[in-house]
Amino acid sequence: MNISINFKRNVEMGKSMNWCQKGNRKCGLWLNTPAFLLFMLLSMNVAAESSQDATLPAAAVATSGTDAANIISPAQVDIPETPAQVVVPPPPTAPYAVGFDKINTGDTAWMLSSTALVLLMTIPGLALFYSGMVRKKNVLSTALQSFTIVCLVTLIWVVIGYSLAFTPGSTPFIGGFDRLMLNGMFYDKTGSTLTVSHIASSIPESVYVMFQLTFAIITPALITGAFAERMKFSAMVVFMILWSLFVYAPVAHVMWEPSGFFAASGILDFAGGTVVHVNAGIAGLVCAYMLGTRRGYGREPFSPNNLIYTMIGAALLWVGWFGFNAGSAVASDGRAGMAMLVTQIAAATAALTWMAIERIYKSHATMLGACSGAVAGLVAITPASGFVGVGGALSIGFAAGFFCYWGATSLKRMLGADDSLDVFGIHGVGGIVGAILTGVFADKVIGGIDASITMQIVGTFSTLIYSGVVTWIILLMVDLVIGLRVSDDDEQDGLDISQHAERVI
Amino acid sequence: MSESAKLAVAGLISVALRRKLNRVIDVEWLLHNDDYAREVMRIARKQEMPELSQYAARMDELIFGKAIAVQSAPVVQDTMRKSTVVNDGEDEVGIENQYIGALR
Known part of the structure; x- marks a missing residue:
């Protein structure tokens, strides 16, 4: 036979x-x-x-x-x-x-949809989420940073990023150059053949390249919230190119490529709790320290210009997150369904938890708090979404609401950095909480594997250290060559006018 | 000419005047009131800064066209005003204060 x-x-x-x-x-x-x-x-x-x-x-x-x-x-x-x-x-x-x-057409259809959803998270989701929280004179510059990163990372990804992240290399820490300029990837209609990734064998490689590209885009875009309202546009562009190459690509390879060091060590990260959120969170914190505080920080109110933008952005993030987490199953199957379910549960639980804490400590729940709580829950469930059940999602959502509230308030004051839009408080803390709790709540019936809390902690803190140190080195280099901050006058005038000669009426 | 082009140049004039004279102009009013716009252009040219003169010339072109731009601009004393936001109510002050040093 x-x-x-x-x-x-x-x-x-x-x-x-x-x-x-x-x-x-x-x-x-x-x-x-x-x-x-x-x-x-x-x-x-x-x-x-x-x-x-x-x-x-x-x-x-x-x-x-x-x-x-x-x-x-x-x-x-x-x-x-x-x-x-x-x-x-x-x-x-x-x-x-x-x-x-x-090629499985059902899987492919879902992955095409997921890819669009995840791209929607950055533009317009994250662009609106962040733009609503800055002062009016910095709205356009903040949104433009996300938009620019989409374009930049797209080119980096097809030139070298995908190859470094998702092909096997000579070491377990970085991929090879087999897919430089996506060389070797093809679709041959006459021969009825095409390439697939060894990581996603049921969908065309082109779809997998695009899906992972959207993750590579949103990760550096998240960092922009930490240095909002004071970084030179040119410095931001150079920083993001270097960061994508020297931080994102190695971390994605180590965690997601089967020959990667963490992948082979049994560390779990279903959809990017460590690769995306811990990574971006610590990079944001380092940026906040390196750039220093904004003029008037701690003395003047930095009022959000329009929280409706923030709400619309958070809602787009929430919806897009279904592509992020359920799409990470790389299949249109029951596991994707479970990932979608726990994503919704964790987001709702964390939002309610955040609002409840606000009601207790500040006597009122706020729109910004509800949006922040939802995002915190989404962040924390990300690494766990393919491994936990409903109970785990409720627990992780509650923990995310509690710890991220602490991260964006008390911890922020303790750290003393002007992390403008609380990138570390929400994405960093939420990512750490989610990664560690994945080890606690991972259900073998769902994920088919027992998780190790110890290994989860090792993976999380290794990423914190690597990302933090390399980000710091990159910022030093950019500061030496270009300079990181705009002048005091430019900051006073707002980045919209001083960097882009535009203004919101 | 598009409103965005006018607004962009007006913004640049606003920044330059604030730095040179520490004087704040109302950018939006500049676009809607010809007298105010002429006075702003006159002040901008008076500084004899190439950058400001260039912006003023461009703004003249955008708003009035070159032919009109050479006409003498009447001095309007009262139209220059600061564009500041004053929050009188205690509630607004309280809301603003919650954003000192923290967003959430």
Whole structure:
């Protein structure tokens, strides 16, 4: 009997290959063990019977017109009558080519939608969320920073970022150069072949590149809230280019690429609690220290110009977060559904918790508090969204509301930095809380794996240290060459006029 | 000419005048009141700063057109005024104060 192995379907058996390689980092080791081989043998027949796709041949596909050296194709395997004699090929460890029939249209449709949702989080979501909280004279500059980062990171990502983050490298800390300029990625209509990522084998690689690009965009965009109202536009541009290359790409590789150091160590980060939020949070705090406080900070009121903008932005973030978390399942399956459910629960719980604390300590709940609480809950559930159930989501949401309120108020005063829009207080603290609580509430029935609190703490604080130190070095360099802050006069006039010669009426 | 172009130049004049004379102008009123605009241009040119003169010339062109720009501008004493926001109510002061040193 000849049965070709479809890796995704065979490994799935309750947990998808996609999850295995993105959400569950222990798989990086597990896939190399004899136990995996045995599991493959035992599951083969079941998979063959239960899935029509599993019986389809997955022969190495033609690579006409492409660079064959960059492609690893799963080999066709003959399955003899005696399972013990089966030779199972190693799982793909780099992007490879497949026929059109290997693409799951349902997964692809969901990932296309998720990609659009996550991009919506940055523009206009984050742009509005931040713009509403700054003074009127800085509205345009704040929104323009997010918009510019979208353009900048897009180019960085296709030139080198994707390759550094999501291809295997010679070390477990950074990827290789196989996909420079997306070289080797192709879609061949005449040959009915295309490439897929080894991390997401059921969707076209082009879709995976785009999906991950939106994460690479929003992470540096989050940092802009920490240095709002005082950073030179030119310095911001240079800083973001360097930060994307030297901080985001390595951290994403270490955590999400199966050969990455944290991935192979079993540290869990389903959708980016550490890669996105802890990373951006600590970078924001370092920026706030390096740039110093705004003129008049602590003496004059810095009133938000329009909290309706902030509410609209927070709502767009909330909706977009379904693409962020449920999309990280890289499949339109039950796990994505669970991720969406717990995302909603955590956001609502954290928003109510924040408002309740405000009601107790300040005698009134506020719009800004409700928006902040919702975002805090979304941040904290991010690393856990593919691993926890309803109880875990309620707990993480409550903890996020409590600790992020503390982070944006008491901790902020203790730290003494002018983190303008509380990037560390919400994204940093929320990310840390979520990453650690993932180790507490991860449910093996949902995620298929036991989490280690110790390893979660190690992963979180390693990221804090790496991101903080490298961010500091980059800022020093930019300060030396360009200078980080606008002049006092420019700051007084507002960045809209002084940096962009525009103004909101 | 588009309103945004006028506003951009008016903003630049406003910044330069504030730095040079420590004098605040009302940018929006400048766009809507010709007398006020002429007076602002006159003051801007009087400083003999190339940058300000350039902005003033550009603003003349945007608002009046070059032909009108050479006409003498009547002095309007009372139209220069500071663009400041005064919060008289105690409630507003209280709301503002909650944003001192913290956003949340």
